[in-house]
Amino acid sequence: MSIGRFALGSPVVLAPMAGVTNIAFRTLCRELELERTGTVSGLYVCEMVTARALVERHESTMHMTTFGPDENPRSMQLYTVDPEYTYAAAKMIVDEDLADHIDMNFGCPVPKVTRKGGGAAIPFKRRLFAQIVAAAVRATEGTDIPVTVKFRIGIDDDHHTHLDAGRIAAAEGAKAVALHARTASQRYSGEADWSEIARLKEHVTEVPVLGNGDIFEPPDAVAMMEQTGCDGVVIGRGCLGRPWLFAELSAELNGLPAPTPPTLGEVAQIIVRHGRLLADHHGEDKGMREIRKHVAWYLRGFPVGSDLRRDLALVTSVDQLVDLVGTLDADAPFPRDGHGPRGRQGSPAAVALPQGWLDDPDDDAVPAGADVMHSGG
Known part of the structure; x- marks a missing residue:
């Protein structure tokens, strides 16, 4: 799979996770993939950083943009709601050589984000969403920095946005799109609906389509790609406590012997x-x-x-x-029940939105206060 100029040895991407995918975790994942397969072939994305906080050079945000000397490509995810800050942040990344790839997050379902019109609420506002993606692409013109976009199926079962979001992102110059196959109202509960990844893949043919949701074992990745036709997979909760999962995925998808699970x-x-x-x-x-x-x-x-x-x-x-x-039983084998989801799951709930948010999908007003937050939230 290729994203812009980057040809990946395996179609596997580490999903940005707040408080998890910092330089320490990414380094560990890369080391284990190299140790167990002989190569580093996936794409490892840093924690989400807020475009406005990056432009304003908040100390904690700048610390989060730390990459290792051998990280290639350096992949940074931006949270943004405002085309102007988006352009400024992307231009800063270009001018200061902060990253080699920009991923944009429109999938966050956290109430404190959506109630201000950010995260998973943004794709419903089609014109605003288009302007934000276009701003990032415009800022990277003349460079080889690809812009990619991640989003969810929609706000809830009555407000699906992923097909429009995929079409708009590709039309505005994004080099790939990724779908977490849940609605914002599901949060991380229930099952991901892989059939919607297949629909997006049929709808968006110009750029790679990546699938995300409920991949906990290498066979899950194979099954998703076979069932949906997606070009790659994005791994989130499945790698928590299992940073060697990327080595297993790389081996599975490249026809190599499966690494032995760790004792x-x-x-x-x-x-x-x-x-x-x-x-x-x-x-x-x-x-x-x-x-x-x-x-x-x-x-x-x-x-x-x-x-x-x-x-x-x-x-x-x-x-x-x-x-x-050092007091652990070193010979204990990896447990049969050591797989499956870790981290947050929560329960489905109505999505908190600004008053009147669903009245006009073509309203392109920037939501007030939605970008005044700390990176990684």
Whole structure:
């Protein structure tokens, strides 16, 4: 699969996830793919950053745009609601060589985002959505930086927007589109409707179409591509606590032998490596606070006592982390029930929207206050 000038060795993309897909996690995923397959072939996207916060150079946002010296391509995801800030942010990325690829997020279903008209609410406003995508493409003209767009099926079952969004994004110059096959009202609950990915693929033929939703094992990726005809897959919650999943996916999709699932001892080594990378990026105090949630995902299904799990949930230093995981049963095999979704799922709910948001899909007014938020939210 190719996205602009980038020919990927496997059609697999890491979905941006707040508080997860920082330089530490991306480095770990890349290292494990290289170790287990001999190559780094996927696309690893950083945490979502807010266009306005990037332009205003908020310290935390600038820190989130950190890439490793060997990351190629450097892929940055923008959250934006305003064509002017979109252009300024994309132009800043170009002028300061901050990234090699810009992905745009129109899929966030979080109430604090949608109630102000951001995230998954934006594609309903067709003209505004078109102007935002066009602004990013215009800012990258004359460069080899591709712009891609990710969105959901729509706001709810009565307001599907993905077919229009795909058509508009391609027409405005996006080099690929990705569909999370849920509505915003589903959030992360229920099942993804892969049939809507197939519909989008039939509707959008000019650029690659990627599918996202409910890929937890390599056969899931194969099944999605066979059932929908999509060109690639985007992996989110399936890789939480399993950063080696990209190696497994790369092997499956390239006809290579499947890597052996890690033992608990090997997982312990991965946890320590992840913790060190987080400490390098954030400092030890924040790095250890960040590793705690990952440890719970890593240990899912393994025979680990409640006392040790509690101690790991309170870890405060890298040395303590090393000591604690050193007491794990190194020979314990990867558990049968260690697969499946991790992280947030939630329940379906009505989508919070600004008053009158659904009255006029052609209204291109920028929603007030929707971009005044911290990156990664």
